[in-house]
Amino acid sequence: MSPVLRRLAVALPAVLFALVAGAAPAWAHTELESSSPAANSQVGTAPTSVSLTFSEEIAAADATVSVTGPDGTDHAAGSATGEGATLTVPLRPLGAAGTYTVTYRVVSDDGHPVSGTVPFTLTSPGPGAAATTPAPAAAAPTAAAPETAPQTIPAAADDGGAPVWPWVVLAVVVIGAGAVFALRRSRA
Known part of the structure; x- marks a missing residue:
């Protein structure tokens, strides 16, 4: 395999990852x-x-x-x-x-x-x-009806919605596997 193809095989996954990772905020x-x-x-x-x-x-x-x-x-x-x-x-x-x-x-x-x-x-x-009439005071809670805490x-x-990161990881793995396969095939 020529040195140019090796550099391309190494650089291509990095460039694709940068493109996919840069697009991720648009999907959020x-x-x-x-x-x-x-x-x-x-x-x-x-x-x-x-x-x-x-x-x-x-x-x-x-x-x-x-x-x-x-x-x-x-x-x-x-x-x-x-x-x-x-x-x-x-x-x-x-x-x-x-x-x-x-x-x-x-x-x-x-x-x-x-x-x-x-x-x-x-x-x-x-x-x-000033424009509203005050509401009557609430009765104090009794032992039979305990006061409940407000929900937060x-x-x-x-x-x-589905998270994006699994798709990014999958794309990187597939691209990396393709680059490894291409390098091994060219050496054979």
């Missing part, structure tokens, strides 16, 4: 990178909007965002608007102090839906608190 689902208010933050002043920033551009038309207060009311005042990778949702005046949960569902560039939640705590009542929802949940 989007991820939530940041939010305002930040996940699990303590906010003293009620925000007038919520912003979510993702790892890729998101079509606002395909996004659903709600902001649920401690009383179960949705405080989103309209649909999400987007600029690049950031979605913004206007809010009606927030009410009682407590935990608010931003729930989102967006569609990645590859067409897969991605959803998750971002909780934040309002530490002081918002301007909407992960900050970002994926739809569980």
